[in-house]
Amino acid sequence: MKYSAVVIGVSAGGMNALGKILPALPENFVLPLIIVQHVSPQSDNYMIRHFDSISKIKVKEADEKEEIIPGVAYFAPPNYHLLIEENRTFSLSTEGRVNYSRPSVDVLFESAIYAYCSGLVGIILTGANNDGSKGLKMIKDCGGLAIVQEPSSAEVSAMPEAAIKLSKVDYILKLEEIGPLLVKLSKEK
Amino acid sequence: MKSKQELLNENENIEIELFLQAIYMKFGYDFRNYGKAHIKRRVRHRLTVSDFNSVSELIHKLLYDHMFYQDVLQDLSITVTEMFRDPDFYLAVRKEVVALLKTYPFIKIWHAGCATGEEVYSMAILLKEEGLLKRSQIYATDFNQMALQKARNGIYPIDRIKEYTQNYQKSGGKASFSDYYSARYESVILNESLRENIVFADHNLVTDGVFGEMNMVICRNVMIYFDKELQDKVIRLFYDSLVPGGFLCLGSKESLRFASLADRFDVTTERQKIYRKKFETL
Numbered sequence: 040m041k042y043s044a045v046v047i048g049v050s051a052g053g054m055n056a057l058g059k060i061l062p063a064l065p066e067n068f069v070l071p072l073i074i075v076q077h078v079s080p081q082s083d084n085y086m087i088r089h090f091d092s093i094s095k096i097k098v099k100e101a102d103e104k105e106e107i108i109p110g111v112a113y114f115a116p117p118n119y120h121l122l123i124e125e126n127r128t129f130s131l132s133t134e135g136r137v138n139y140s141r142p143s144v145d146v147l148f149e150s151a152i153y154a155y156c157s158g159l160v161g162i163i164l165t166g167a168n169n170d171g172s173k174g175l176k177m178i179k180d181c182g183g184l185a186i187v188q189e190p191s192s193a194e195v196s197a198m199p200e201a202a203i204k205l206s207k208v209d210y211i212l213k214l215e216e217i218g219p220l221l222v223k224l225s226k227e228k
Numbered sequence: 229m230k231s232k233q234e235l236l237n238e239n240e241n242i243e244i245e246l247f248l249q250a251i252y253m254k255f256g257y258d259f260r261n262y263g264k265a266h267i268k269r270r271v272r273h274r275l276t277v278s279d280f281n282s283v284s285e286l287i288h289k290l291l292y293d294h295m296f297y298q299d300v301l302q303d304l305s306i307t308v309t310e311m312f313r314d315p316d317f318y319l320a321v322r323k324e325v326v327a328l329l330k331t332y333p334f335i336k337i338w339h340a341g342c343a344t345g346e347e348v349y350s351m352a353i354l355l356k357e358e359g360l361l362k363r364s365q366i367y368a369t370d371f372n373q374m375a376l377q378k379a380r381n382g383i384y385p386i387d388r389i390k391e392y393t394q395n396y397q398k399s400g401g402k403a404s405f406s407d408y409y410s411a412r413y414e415s416v417i418l419n420e421s422l423r424e425n426i427v428f429a430d431h432n433l434v435t436d437g438v439f440g441e442m443n444m445v446i447c448r449n450v451m452i453y454f455d456k457e458l459q460d461k462v463i464r465l466f467y468d469s470l471v472p473g474g475f476l477c478l479g480s481k482e483s484l485r486f487a488s489l490a491d492r493f494d495v496t497t498e499r500q501k502i503y504r505k506k507f508e509t510l
Contacts, residue, residue, distance in 0.1 A: 103452050103481055104459075116481050119452075122265040125241075130263040131452045131481050135308050150265045156234055181233045 041227040042184070043158035044107070045070050046151045048144030048174070050077040050166025052194025056214055057090060057164070061112055063218025066095040070160075070225045072112040073101070073123065073151065075142045077166065080118035087114050101129045115142035122150040138170035148174025157182030160224060162217065164188045166198030176206040184224070186210045186217060243283035244271055250287050255297050257371065258434045259304055261458035270303045298374075305372040306453065307343040310391065311384075312350045313448075314480050315398035320500035321351075322400045325475055326358045329443060335364040338442045338469060340433055341450035342368040345379025346392075349408075350399070351446065352422040357402045361425055367439055369431035380428045382418040386411055433462050438469045445470055449479035456486075463487045472507040 049056055053076045061072075076086070084100055091098035094112070101113040107127045115121035120132040120142050130150075137143035144163070148171060151159055161178040163171045165188055179185050185208040190196035192213045203211065210220065230238070244267060245260075252258045259267060271283060280286055289296050312318055329335050335355075342348045348368040355361040370376050389411075396405040409416040431439075433450065445466045451459050466476055467489050476484075476493065478501040484490045493503040 103483075104456060104486065119481055122263075122269065124263060124265045130265050132266055132269075132306065133308050133449045133452070133479075134266075134269075134306050146269070150269065152233075153237055153265070153268065156237070157231060182231060 040069070040225070041158070042070060042160050042224050044151065044155045045072045045160045045162065045221060046148055046174075046178075047072060047074040047162045047164065048148065048166070048171035048198070049074070049164035050140075050168060050170065050195070050198055052165035053077070054086065054089075055165075055194060056188065058093065059214040060164075060218050060221075061090050061094040061096070061098060063215075064094065064096050064221065067110070068096050068222065068225060069109050070221070071107045071109050072096075073107070073115075073121070073147065074112060075115045075121060075140075075144045075147045075171075077140050077142070077170070078117045080141075082117045090114075101131075103129060103131045105129050115147065117142075120146045122146060123154045124150075125154050127154055138168060140168070140170050144171030145174040149177060152177050152181050152183070155183070159183035160186065160221070162186045162188075163199055163202040164214075165193035165195050167195045168198060169201035171198065172202040172205040175202050175208070179206045179208070184209050186212060186220070188217070189213050240268075240283060243287070244268060247271065247283050247287050247290070250290055251297065251300065254291060256435065257301060257304075257432065261434070261455045262304070262453050263455055266453050267304065274300065274303050301372060302374065305343075305370075305375065306449075307372065307375045309343050309346045309449075310388065310395065311346045312392060312395035312399045312401075313347060314500075315395045315400075317448075317477070317480065317500045317502075318350065318354055318399035320497050320502055321354060321477070322358065324496050324500075324502060325444070326354075326360070328473070328475075329360055330358075332443055333363065335360060335443045336441055337364060337366045337444045337446065338439045339366060339368045340431070340445060340447040340466070342370050342379055342428075343372065343375045344384075345375075345382065345428070346384065347446070347448065348379065348426060349382060349418050349422055350396075352426060353396075353401070353408055354399070356422065361422075364425050366426045367429060367442075368426055369429050369439075371430065371432040371434075373430065376428055376430065382423060383415050384418075386414050386416050389416055433465065434458065438465055440469060441471055442469045442474055443471055444475040444477065446477045447479075448477065449482070451482055452479065460488050463489050467492060467505060470505040472505055474505045476503045476505065477501065478503070 496502040
């Protein structure tokens with residue numbers, strides 16, 4: 040397969056945005072999705088349970104040292120950075136905030152590159168800061184694929200705009216178009 | 229065929245292993261069984277804040293500049309913490325653990341990997357409010373000397389007090405948080421009385437041995453940086469340090485579930501990661 044994992048960075052407006060993408064993926068979707076959604080440090084796992092209940096794929100919080108399984112969507116736990124080891128397991132870190140965020144999209148994306156390199160699909164969705172744009176550029180530099188939500192269709196356009204400004208992204212799409220594209224990409228050899 | 233980036237990454241991984249080996253051979257600090265992604269991130273951070281282009285250059289600097297290893301130790305040691313971090317954990321200690329601690333005439337607590345000490349003082353405050361501090365001895369350890377010195381000083385920036393006060397209230401605090409510190413200029417200093425029963429000491433979980441006869445071991449958000457093998461070794465160290473019935477408290481995203489000694493502990497609360505060493509009949 041051409042691609043081995045999808046990483047997603049999203050901030051303000053994520054509830055709605057991910058609510059359009061995750062349920063669009065079929066039960067037999069073969070790529071793992073690893074998601075940093077900026078949330079408050081004290082938030083519970085309501086959002087994850089919600090996405091799990093409306094999606095055909097399994098949605099869960101990433102556990103420390105957990106092996107990454109294809110076809111599962113993982114969320115970074117609140118107040119921890121989520122990193123991917125080269126043996127494709129998760130690590131957590133309480134290192135200081137990066138781009139005012141913990142979890143930070145850049146931290147996830149950067150570690151994901153070492154694990155997946157050109158087999159990585161990076162997606163930046165709605166959000167109010169510029170977390171993830173450096174990481175997305177690194178994904179491009181490594182030969183991976185970059186997708187950004189069309190800023191005018193985003194609840195908050197700053198994060199997609201910052202990502203588009205920093206790298207030459209492959210796709211700028213509306214939310215409805217992202218799920219079907221992922222299904223197509225997952226089948227590319 | 230491997231891409232250029234993959235080859236670069238492969239080489240950098242080799243260099244990082246050599247770097248960790250050099251730190252161990254020269255200074256005795258062993259990071260070889262730390263999680264690789266974390267180490268890589270911290271080493272790359274050092275590269276970006278210095279003028280070096282490769283990890284190999286860092287190895288040379290490490291060996292020939294005696295001051296440099298201190299910077300490296302700070303890079304590799306995460307000291308981010310706060311007072312009453314995860315208030316629900318302290319609430320669980322009050323509800324599930326304190327009553328049992330009260331049955332002991334004298335209580336020994338080991339706080340392993342205490343960093344700059346905020347969570348040690350939080351526990352001291354809790355024990356004081358539960359009437360246990362006077363008969364407790366807290367051993368607070370870390371391998372990071374700079375962090376340990378900050379912990380000893382007990383002086384923290386005033387701009388975080390609002391957050392700490394909220395944490396304290398959520399943690400089941402029984403008094404007013406401001407009772408425990410004096411503010412001056414941009415800092416607060418915690419009351420001397422909290423420190424009387426705390427011993428701050430240099431101890432490295434990776435290379436040093438057991439602390440005997442502990443009633444409670446607290447080690448939160450330290451083992452997340454270790455690989456599985458090292459985690460198992462350190463859990464064994466805690467097991468050997470605890471009295472039968474002693475408590476082991478881990479960070480909120482850590483678990484004993486996958487540890488090889490998991491069946492030697494009872495779960496007091498899985499949600500707050502408090503475990504209890506079983507009374508074994510040999």
